[in-house]
Amino acid sequence: MRTVFDAILECGHDEDFVPQVTPDFKPTDAPAGSLAKLKVLAERVRMGFPLWHEDDRSDYSGLTGYRTTEDDL
Template identity: 50%
Template sequence: MPSSVLDAIRLGIWDYEPEKVDSQRFDPTGALPGSNEKLDILARRLATGLPLWHPEDRRSYDDIVRMED
């Protein structure tokens, strides 16, 4: 059984759905969408079997106000 989406792709499993992970088990990011920092964080999440998206991730430039509060 694959432990991440990357493992599933390597095995030719295209409909793999990772197990649900409580968002409290990993940190949100304040990195701007599309930035190298954000892409690095997403790659680390993917490689470790975490969901790509955290509900509190920064989604736009304007989210900086919420992240700093």
């Protein structure tokens, strides 16, 4: 069984990682905890962006109910 320490020795660490902000780094209106928001966060990680954008949705105002559809998956 590998440990996290084995993985760090093999692959290095991310202590020095500095996210890059480019024009492609856009805010999202997806509500916190939603599948849509999780997908945005995952894509930000893949792109090397910061996880949080200062203009991301910060509350649930204006939402009457959030429904996930097959297209959201």
